[in-house]
Amino acid sequence: MILQVKDLNFSYSNQKILENISFAVKKGEIISVLGPNGVGKSTLVKCLAQIYKEQQANVFYKQKSLLEYKPKLLAQEIAYVPQNLEINFPLTVKEFVLLGRKPYIKWNISQKDNQIAAEIMAKLSIENLSKRNLQNLSGGEKQKVSLARALAQKPELIILDEPTSNLDLNHQLELIKILNSLANKKDLTVIMVLHDLNLALNYTDKCLLLNQKKVYAYGKAEEVLTSKNIKEVYQVESEIIKKNKKKYLLTI
């Protein structure tokens, strides 16, 4: 197991959001975090990514609680891509992607750092944005740049909060396929909040379905995303159709 969450609870002020959340993730798996609006998906991934630190004792990375790690080591191994990229100062895309190398940089940016940043920008087809000011990018461009920064970190675990929300159909698939190819080589483990159940069904190994503060179901995508579970959690009638090895969730 690369990550284990044991009995995690979270409240904002006095409002309980997450209750007894437990699940485990194997190296190289792609996990989607699903559930209705406001159920606590972003809150959960913020706990895993240590944006919220109070729950560190309930999150185990490579068998040790997050409390036991030096922050710099975790910064090298775990990357987080937030829902929205808020940058309020001028920075070029290249400079921003290079920020992903920060946990490794001693005094100066090395040739290797530049090379890694260039490779990742090429992989995500954003080399053409290199000199652009981050603040002037479209939502979809920002999302890709944010992913590039996280991948430049060369993490073992990447945690993404709705990485495809601003992307068109083509770019959604491209992003998911890139994450899949990295995870297939076991170089990367992926945990991502998703809203698109069809993407979850076809491109993630396991789904963590949250409902009413708790884990409603956790397991293989096709075992979690059943018509019965979708009805119960989203109050929507649906049908899952299989065609050419792909599964399609149709709402009725």
Ligand SMILES: Nc1ncnc2c1ncn2[C@@H]1O[C@H](COP(=O)(O)OP(=O)(O)OP(=O)(O)O)[C@@H](O)[C@H]1O
């Ligand atoms: N900083 C905060 N202070 C107080 N309440 C918050 C804060 N952030 C989120 N909440 C509340 O906590 C609950 C869970 O929010 P969260 O963003 O984790 O849900 P989500 O499942 O990611 O939602 P969505 O699908 O709409 O993005 C919501 O009711 C939200 O209003």
